[in-house]
Amino acid sequence: MVQLSRILFRKYGNFVDNLRLYVRGGSGGMGLPRLGGHGGNGGDVWVVASKKVTLKKVKDKYPQKRFLAGAGANSSVRALKGERGEDKEILAPVGVTVTADDGKIVGDLNAEGDRLKVAKGGHGGSFYSAFEPTKGQIKQIRLDLKLIADLGLVGYPNAGKSSLLTAMSNATPQIADYAFTTLRPEIGKLLYKDYKQISVADLPGLIEGAHINKGMGHKFLKHVERTKQLMFVVDVSGFQLASKTPFRSAFEAIQLLTKELELFKEELVSKPALLVVNKMDLPDAEDKFAELKEQLQNPAEFSHLLADDMIPKNYMTFRHVVPVSALTGSGIDHLKSCMRESLDEDAAMEKKDVHKQRLQTLQTLKHNSHTSI
Numbered sequence: 001m002v003q004l005s006r007i008l009f010r011k012y013g014n015f016v017d018n019l020r021l022y023v024r025g026g027s028g029g030m031g032l033p034r035l036g037g038h039g040g041n042g043g044d045v046w047v048v049a050s051k052k053v054t055l056k057k058v059k060d061k062y063p064q065k066r067f068l069a070g071a072g073a074n075s076s077v078r079a080l081k082g083e084r085g086e087d088k089e090i091l092a093p094v095g096v097t098v099t100a101d102d103g104k105i106v107g108d109l110n111a112e113g114d115r116l117k118v119a120k121g122g123h124g125g126s127f128y129s130a131f132e133p134t135k136g137q138i139k140q141i142r143l144d145l146k147l148i149a150d151l152g153l154v155g156y157p158n159a160g161k162s163s164l165l166t167a168m169s170n171a172t173p174q175i176a177d178y179a180f181t182t183l184r185p186e187i188g189k190l191l192y193k194d195y196k197q198i199s200v201a202d203l204p205g206l207i208e209g210a211h212i213n214k215g216m217g218h219k220f221l222k223h224v225e226r227t228k229q230l231m232f233v234v235d236v237s238g239f240q241l242a243s244k245t246p247f248r249s250a251f252e253a254i255q256l257l258t259k260e261l262e263l264f265k266e267e268l269v270s271k272p273a274l275l276v277v278n279k280m281d282l283p284d285a286e287d288k289f290a291e292l293k294e295q296l297q298n299p300a301e302f303s304h305l306l307a308d309d310m311i312p313k314n315y316m317t318f319r320h321v322v323p324v325s326a327l328t329g330s331g332i333d334h335l336k337s338c339m340r341e342s343l344d345e346d347a348a349m350e351k352k353d354v355h356k357q358r359l360q361t362l363q364t365l366k367h368n369s370h371t372s373i
Contacts, residue, residue, distance in 0.1 A: 016056040017145040017223075022066045023119040025136025026085030029072035031125030037075025040082030042121025042136040045069050047098055047143065049109035050091040055145055058092065069136060072124045082124055090118075092143050095226060101140040144222065149187055149201035150343055151274075152227030154257055156248075157241065159233045160278040163326035165202050168336065190336070198339060201227055225265065229342060230273040232257060232316070236285045236292070236323070250277065250288065251295040252305060258312040266313075274342060275318040276335060281325040289323050296321065319345075 026042025045067055059065070070086030073079070098106040098116050107116045118141050122134035153161045165188055190198040201223060224230065234257075238249040248256060254275070261268040275296075277289055295302045299315040320338040324331035 016054070016059055019055050019059055019065065019143045021090070021141050021143065022138075023088075023090075023141055024066075024068045024138045025119040025121040026069040026071040027135045028122035028124040028133030029082035029085075030074040030133055031127070031129070031131030032075035032077075032080065033131045035075075035077065035080055036127060037080040037131075038082065038126045039075050039124030039131070039133050040072030040084045041124050042072045042133075043069030043085035043087040044117050044121050044136075045088045045090065045119035047090045047092050047096070047109065047116045047118055047141075049094045049096065049112055049114040051094055051112050053091045054093055055096075055143060058090070058143075069119065069121055072121065072133065075125070075131075085121055093145055095146050097144045097146060099142045099144065101142075106141065146222050146226040149199040149227045151198065151229050151231045151339060152201045152224045153233055154224065154230050154261070155233035156239050156253055156257070159235050159239065159253075160326050161202055161233050164233060164276065164278060164324070165200065167324075167326040167329055167332050190339075192340065196340070198343060200231070200339075224261065224268055228271070228346065230261075230268075230271050231276060231339070232273060232318070233276045233278055235279050236277050236288050237279060237282055249305070250292050251299075251302060252310075254296070254316065255299070255306055255312055256310055258314075258316045259310055262312050262314070269312070269314055269316060272342060272346060273316055273318050274338060275316075275321045277321065277323045278326055280323045280330060281328050285323075293321065 023045040025044055028042050029039030031037055031039045067088050067090050069088040072085045073082035075082045092109060094109060094112060094114075096109045098109070098118060100106055106118060108114075109116065119137040119139050122136040123129065125131040125133040153164075155161050168188070168190070188200040188202065190200065192198070232254060234250045234253045236250055238247055239253050240247045258269060277292065279285065280289065296318070303311050319342050322331055322335045322338055324335055326332075
């Protein structure tokens with residue numbers, strides 16, 4: 001069994017996961033008609049991915065949230081070709097999606113050093129423009145951060161997600177006997193003895209109606225998009241959010257979580273998933289777990305337990321169903337092994353696919369070279 005050496009946590013205090021910015025490309029420089037001089041082009045505005053920055057740091061450093069590139073220099077007798085204006089770079093965290101004000105996606109920054117041009121500088125004045133320069137683009141853009149993690153914890157409040165992370169680590173997330181104890185995301189890094197790292201995103205608990213932005217709906221669900229796999233966490237005894245809301249069994253909770261993901265973005269349901277059944281230290285837990293396993297084998301047979309609008313189009317299939325007790329630590333080591341096994345399986349398949357594609361490309365090139373001879 002793979003042993004875990006330690007786990008590190010990154011907490012997002014006063015978490016900021018989106019920012020709206022004003023960006024303006026530099027204006028072009030004036031041309032010089034009598035000598036045919038060309039004004040310098042204005043600088044561009046870029047968003048550049050950096051692991052050293054957070055959106056909160058950007059917000060704190062630039063409270064006005066205005067980013068202007070330099071203007072191009074005018075053409076002169078000394079320099080007929082005016083100097084280009086200076087580019088403006090906005091450092092943003094890895095995992096940011098840049099969108100224009102109309103909602104159109106400009107692009108994603110998925111790796112350190114990725115760059116996106118968000119506002120183009122104006123052209124310098126030249127013969128073709130009667131030596132008049134043009135202004136740079138002016139835009140309002142949004143930076144939306146989606147946390148990138150190997151596994152994203154999906155569960156209703158009080159399912160024991162924070163307790164589970166504590167059991168897997170020496171971290172101390174805020175834990176209490178009431179719903180919504182996780183109000184900001186945490187990223188846990190699990191470091192294995194062979195130096196393999198697995199990152200786990202613990203995000204605020206979902207509530208019914210999250211897809212229409214109830215509770216922390218969209219704030220949570222958008223982060224799920226970039227996790228490689230999902231880890232559902234349910235209370236073996238079921239769950240009730242408040243005295244006025246209906247009680248949900250573990251089976252119902254799983255289907256409702258699936259439905260919420262499906263309604264937000266259908267592709268989320270096709271992600272590989274693990275199921276953690278927590279609180280196995282409670283009375284009758286073994287019987288309830290046996291009943292849940294039976295229900296998961298043929299979920300359609302038990303769909304009558306749910307209202308029609310709560311039944312997902314497709315039922316989740318779980319690679320591993322792991323009973324644990326975060327309180328006693330029972331099943332935690334097995335869970336860690338299952339997490340590793342599931343991610344390794346995907347990595348191996350990915351490697352195989354890349355190898356297959358390279359082979360096909362080589363065969364195509366070989367075939368083309370033969371036919372051209």
